[in-house]
Amino acid sequence: MRQIEVETIISAVKDAAIAANYELDEDMLAAFAKGADEEESPAGREIFRQLLENARIASEERIPLCQDCGLAVIFAELGQDLRLVGGDFEAALQEGVRQGYAEGYLRKSLCHPLTRQNTGDNTPAVIHTDIVPGDGLKLQVATKGGGSENGSKLFMLKPAEGLAGIKAKVLATVAEAGPNVCPPVIVGLGIGGNFERCAVLAKKALLRKLTDSHPDPEVAALEQELLTAVNDLGIGPAGLGGRITALGVKINVQPCHIASLPLAINIQCHSSRHREVLL
């Protein structure tokens, strides 16, 4: 049986948390460059140029892309034939976050929800673990800002509200969030499952490449339709008006109860920070 030391996991999570906060993925940079050329509004084009400049400075000077270094969310796919030695799995993930936020000089943004006392080390991270076939370990580490999380919503729709109800809620949610979620945004949708599952589906949808589309052609078409509709809202980069409010709409779908139509809308700001590690 293959085995790995949890120290390896700690180190991988630490590096991922730092890298995610210092460097955007190529697909985001390409979208910014495209926006700087194609956005109709002059102010919007300038915002895209500033986003590119901000990303360049953060990468070259090894400093965070944004002052809000986010709450760490980790999606782990743990192979059932992999043996972990030297410690506890979840403790290792938390330790990796702790070390990453300390060594990377990343802002510690977590606090007790009632006393507002800062936890001091940006833990606990939110961890979702799936046991999967094989002997590998995939970790997706996302550092999610509070502003765009605050503009996110969850609805338990009536089944009769259907697709029209879903579209209406998505547009109303993005419109209400406006500039507060630091557009251009990515809109992650979880459709189906149950109350808690649709939120996880929406969050995970945000980890997809901007350039991909859903393998189901009907869902892919809905992604495109909603992207056009969101951009027609005219909120624009930084909320200053323009054609590009969203860079992508990403949907995850799962069967739900016949009495329900759960919909989660998780908004990701332009500081879309995540890293994938395979161990």
Ligand code: SF4
């Ligand atoms: S919403 Fe995103 S870009 Fe805006 S302050 Fe928060 S992390 Fe930064």
